[in-house]
Amino acid sequence: MPEVEVLTAPLVVEFPFTRSLGPVQSAFLTGLRERTVLGVRATDGKIMVPPVEYDPVTADELRDLVEVAATGTVTTWAWNPEPRRGQPLDTPFAWVLVRLDGADTAVLHALDATGPDAVTTGMRVRVRWAAERTGAITDIACFEPHESSEEAGQVAPHAGEFTDQVTGIVTPARLDYTYSPGRAQTAYINALAERRTVGERCPSCRKVYVPPRGACPTCGVATTDQVEVGPAGTVTTFCIVNIKARNLDIEVPYVYAHIALDGAGLALHGRIGGIPYDQVRMGLRVEPVWTEGGRYPDHYRPTGEPDADYDTYKELV
Amino acid sequence: MSVAKEPVAVVGIGQTKHVAARKDVSIAGLVREAAQRALQDAELTWADIDAVVIGKAPDFFEGLMMPELYLADALGAVGKPMLRVHTAGSVGGSTALVASNLVASRVHRTVLTLAFEKQSESNAMWGLSLPIPFTQPLLAGAGGFFAPHVRAYMRRTGAPDTVGSLVAYKDRRNALKNPYAHLHEHDITLEKVQAAPMLWDPIRYSETCPSSDGACAMILTDRAGAARSPRPPAWMLGGAMRSEPTLFAGKDFVSPQAGKDCAADVYRQAGITDPRREIDAAEMYVPFSWYEPMWLENLGFADEGEGWKLTESGVTELDGDLPVNMSGGVLSTNPIGASGMIRFAEAALQVRGQAGEHQVDGARKVLGHAYGGGAQFFSMWLVGAEPPTS
Numbered sequence: 001m002p003e004v005e006v007l008t009a010p011l012v013v014e015f016p017f018t019r020s021l022g023p024v025q026s027a028f029l030t031g032l033r034e035r036t037v038l039g040v041r042a043t044d045g046k047i048m049v050p051p052v053e054y055d056p057v058t059a060d061e062l063r064d065l066v067e068v069a070a071t072g073t074v075t076t077w078a079w080n081p082e083p084r085r086g087q088p089l090d091t092p093f094a095w096v097l098v099r100l101d102g103a104d105t106a107v108l109h110a111l112d113a114t115g116p117d118a119v120t121t122g123m124r125v126r127v128r129w130a131a132e133r134t135g136a137i138t139d140i141a142c143f144e145p146h147e148s149s150e151e152a153g154q155v156a157p158h159a160g161e162f163t164d165q166v167t168g169i170v171t172p173a174r175l176d177y178t179y180s181p182g183r184a185q186t187a188y189i190n191a192l193a194e195r196r197t198v199g200e201r202c203p204s205c206r207k208v209y210v211p212p213r214g215a216c217p218t219c220g221v222a223t224t225d226q227v228e229v230g231p232a233g234t235v236t237t238f239c240i241v242n243i244k245a246r247n248l249d250i251e252v253p254y255v256y257a258h259i260a261l262d263g264a265g266l267a268l269h270g271r272i273g274g275i276p277y278d279q280v281r282m283g284l285r286v287e288p289v290w291t292e293g294g295r296y297p298d299h300y301r302p303t304g305e306p307d308a309d310y311d312t313y314k315e316l317v
Numbered sequence: 318m319s320v321a322k323e324p325v326a327v328v329g330i331g332q333t334k335h336v337a338a339r340k341d342v343s344i345a346g347l348v349r350e351a352a353q354r355a356l357q358d359a360e361l362t363w364a365d366i367d368a369v370v371i372g373k374a375p376d377f378f379e380g381l382m383m384p385e386l387y388l389a390d391a392l393g394a395v396g397k398p399m400l401r402v403h404t405a406g407s408v409g410g411s412t413a414l415v416a417s418n419l420v421a422s423r424v425h426r427t428v429l430t431l432a433f434e435k436q437s438e439s440n441a442m443w444g445l446s447l448p449i450p451f452t453q454p455l456l457a458g459a460g461g462f463f464a465p466h467v468r469a470y471m472r473r474t475g476a477p478d479t480v481g482s483l484v485a486y487k488d489r490r491n492a493l494k495n496p497y498a499h500l501h502e503h504d505i506t507l508e509k510v511q512a513a514p515m516l517w518d519p520i521r522y523s524e525t526c527p528s529s530d531g532a533c534a535m536i537l538t539d540r541a542g543a544a545r546s547p548r549p550p551a552w553m554l555g556g557a558m559r560s561e562p563t564l565f566a567g568k569d570f571v572s573p574q575a576g577k578d579c580a581a582d583v584y585r586q587a588g589i590t591d592p593r594r595e596i597d598a599a600e601m602y603v604p605f606s607w608y609e610p611m612w613l614e615n616l617g618f619a620d621e622g623e624g625w626k627l628t629e630s631g632v633t634e635l636d637g638d639l640p641v642n643m644s645g646g647v648l649s650t651n652p653i654g655a656s657g658m659i660r661f662a663e664a665a666l667q668v669r670g671q672a673g674e675h676q677v678d679g680a681r682k683v684l685g686h687a688y689g690g691g692a693q694f695f696s697m698w699l700v701g702a703e704p705p706t707s
Contacts, residue, residue, distance in 0.1 A: 009450035017380030018438045022343030052390060053345050059363040059393030061349075167340065173380040179450050189451050207566035217562035237472070239464030240518035245446075248454055256455060256517075258465050265566035269455055282472055296453040310472070315567070317469040 007186045011179040016172045024053045026167050027065055027160030032139035035129055038158055039068050039103050046104035047155060050137075065160040068102035070127040071148050075099050075106045079116040088142050094119045098143055102155040110142040124148050135166030184214035187226065195290055197261055201225040207265030230261035233300070234308040235284040236317045237267075240277055255280045259300055260316040267316055274301030282317075283307035322421040324704050326543035326550035327665040329359025329536030335499040335650040338437035339530040344381065345391035348433050351532035352392055355429065359536040360547045363393035366536070367425040372402040372412030372432040374654035377447070379439035392429065404558070406602070406689025408432060409533065409657025410696030414556045416537050417698070421553075426539050433532035434654030441528070441653060460525055460605065462691065464517035466570040467607040471519065473571060476610060476625035478519065482510045483628055484606035485524045485648055491635055492645025494674035499529040499650040524606035524648070531652035533659045540704070551665035554682065554705050555586030556698035563691035570692060576615040579695040583684070584617070587699045588706075592617045592684075596699070598640040598677045599684040600663040602656060604647045609633065613641070616686065616697075635675060643667065643675045657687030661698055668702040 021029060024040060028051050031038040040051030041064040048062075055062055077096040083089055088110035096119070097106035112128065113119050126146035133139035181189065184200055188211045191198035199210035200223035207216070208227050215222050238257035244250075255277050258267035272280050273289065285305040288297030331354025333339070339347055348371075356362065369392050376382045385401040392399070402412040409432035416430035446454065471478065486507045492498035493505075513523035543550040559579035561568070568574075580592075589595050601612045613624035618639060627633055633641035642648070644663040647656050664685035666672040677683075681702045688695050 007451060011448075011450055013377070013447055015377070015380060015440060017440075020340045020343055020435075020438065022341075022346040025343060053343065054349065054390040054393075056390045056395050059390065059395070171380065173377070173382075181451050185451070202566075205566070209566065217565040218567065237465040237469040239461060239468060239520070240515065241461055242514065242518065243516050253518075256461055256465070266564065266568070271455060282468070295451070314473075317473070317571070 004183075004186060004190065006180055006183055007189060008178050008180045011177055013175040014172065016170045018168055019171050020168050021166065022053060023063065023160070024051050024065070026165055027051070027162075029135040029137070029139075029169065030162045030166045031160070032137070033133040033135040033166065034162055035070070036158070037068050037070055037100060037127070038065050038160060040065055047102060048105045049100050049103040049107055065158045066102070066155045067158045068100045068155060070100070071146060072098040072100035072103070072125060073150065074111065074119070074121055074123045074125055076121055077111065077119050079119065088138070093142065096125070096143060098125055101150050109140060112142045112144050118145070136169060182214055184212040184223065188212055189295070192295060195288075196228055197230045198226050198228050199264060201227050208263055209266065210261060210264040210268055227263065229263035230288070232285060232287045232303050232305075233259045233261035233264070234313045235272065235280065235282060235286060236260050236313050237282055238272065238280055253277045257300070258317075259286060260313055270297060271299040272301070273299035281307065283310060283313065323423050323539045324543075325417045325420045325553040326538055326540070326546065326704070327535055327553070327669070327700065328538050328543060328546040328548070328550045329355040329361065329534075330662045330666055330671070331355030331358060331534045332497045332659065332662065333531045334497055335529045335531035335652060337499065337527070337529065339435065340437070344384075344433065344435055345388055347435060347530065348388055348431055348532045348534075349391045351433070351534040352429060352431055355534035355536050358548065361427070361536060365427055366393060366397065366429045368398040368400070368419055368428045369394040370400045370402065370412055370416040370419070370428060370430045372404075372408035372654060372658070374408070374434045374439065374441070375403070375405060378441045378653065379435060392431065398425070404560075404689055404694040404696065406604075406653055407657050407687040407694040407696045408689060409655050409659065410661055410685065410687030410698070411558050411657070411694065413535060413537070413658055413661045414558055414696055414698065416535075417553055417556055420537050420539055423539070427542050428537045429534060430537060430658070431532060431534040432655040432658040434652040435530045436528040436652055437530050460517040460520050463605050464520045467519050467605065470571045470607060470611050474622040474625060477629070479511070480610055480625045480628050481519070481524045481606035482507060482521070484603065484609040485510045487634055488603070488606075488642050488646040488648040491643055491675055492649035494635070495644050495649075496673070497650070498645040499527050499531070500645070520605050520607070526604045526647045526651040527649070529650050529652040531650065531655050531659075533655045533662050535658065535662055535665065543704075548671065549669045549702065551668045551700040551702070552704045554699045554701045555583040557582035557586070558694070558696040560694050563693045571611060572615045572621070573692045573695070576612070576688065576692070576695045577617070579697050580616045583697050583699050587682075589699070593619070593639065596639070596682050596684055597680045598643060598667055599686065600642055600644060600646070600660045600667075601684075601686040602647055602660055602688050603642060604651065606648060609641055612686065616684070635677065640677045643672060643677055657689070657696060660687050661685035664698065665700050668700050
């Protein structure tokens, strides 16, 4: 088999998920918007910043909010010489754990410092507030060095109530990677460019996989023998789609069908055209219709042959 | 020499009231609510729990990638083992089974198991149709995936096209008796079900599941734990999981082999030879109405081609001879990540006699069933009012 370059393409998967905050995170993030840092008193009396909803030791529900200072002490740090996309600062900075005055736990954030020589464990810092605050952890733009002594007695009870409370946030999730369909599908896709459908036969069960995936999932062996199937096939089953999908430029109703191309061991999926949607039936014989530059058949249309007998395709339904 | 397994009992069950959107709580708050109710039902505290096993929907459905990390303190898991299970839509069932194995093997005595999803903060439709390079986007939603298989079932069995609407009408009426169900359609009629538009013909809008926010939790324990239970336990008589590829040459989408094998394993463990006669009720994962008759055949309650006759003749009604989906089913409540566990929990509620208005009189053996992926994963358990005899 000649070596063919395997296809690759960038794939970015991104979605802005929403999150309801619940009472504790709602108070914490709204507080940041108002330049107020809130913590919560744990069952053992310790003040946790950021606050949590449930005690990490006893699992008790925690709701006793307190306000702590915007100044604190670095408990440990790591220098970040090459900030990445989405990090708090776009110039080199230190990741720091900061125990705010009045708190017993430390919060992770960025420290704006001139270099690693300017950062030490135990150094004093303060919050640098973002100019525009929305009720998010990024309302703390970063921490900055600040000469001050630790302020005692900063912990004050806080109701956690603000006007126009933030109750939800958007948390974008993003995966950015290189997708490859692999050797077998590359060969299939390249053949489609010549308007041929080429599957692979399992050397064990002799069934032809279209599209091929390089292995037979039933026998667990590699498939290597290429077999051209079709171009015509049989509609084994279908549905009539009446709802329009945002990401598809297809008018409804349309018929989404499973089509067993002649010679294939399983059906692939395609749209049926060239016939009113309500006249499509199981057993209908169809052939691909290509459009200029299309990677796949645009749809399948009736060949005009008599319908296939159910017994000839029932194993493929 | 073999050592007998420890019998596994369900002594606590908790659910949230399933709704379209729980904007008042975080995900931690949501799971906490179900877990607390399960603890209250069992009259146990966090300290009585030895391990926690959780399940949820596929990560990109709701963008929550490490729930076991985020939820450890909400579920009292600090200092204890905490595991997370992944098996797509069947996850609630397989999560319970992983938890049950920890008790059966005597690794732990009392285990909290929980499954959840906030569909209002998810996007399942999007999660199922990622824009994969070089592939042709064709499909509009999960219904488009399953509708052709429903048509194949109708062709194979000659079932009249009204059967699906009978299932939806039944399940929505059952939901009216279940205070935790999401949909409470008080003015439901068969005519309304049948008048709903076809989304993916042959699947009507009224024959699809809703999107729900919800969580379900159970406390599983050993024989000694069951002896201390304040309420009757449900005893696990058999449990199994099976998988198969989503697509392979020879796959039977109408009645997947993995489903048949899974049911056969459960029945073998439980000594069931005639499920139709020996099992009193079944709570099955039916996301589209027609899957009731399809699963009745797959699970051995009816011969091939005969499942729809049980539905049509009223056998699966709440007062029928084999009630199916007494809770209202997935058709009335669908926080996907939790849906499998809700099925398992309903089976346990029934044999404990704790199902309230949707209680089946004299339910002694009830099957809970879940499936997921493209009919790829199956998980089931059979629970009984009496402990296993062997």
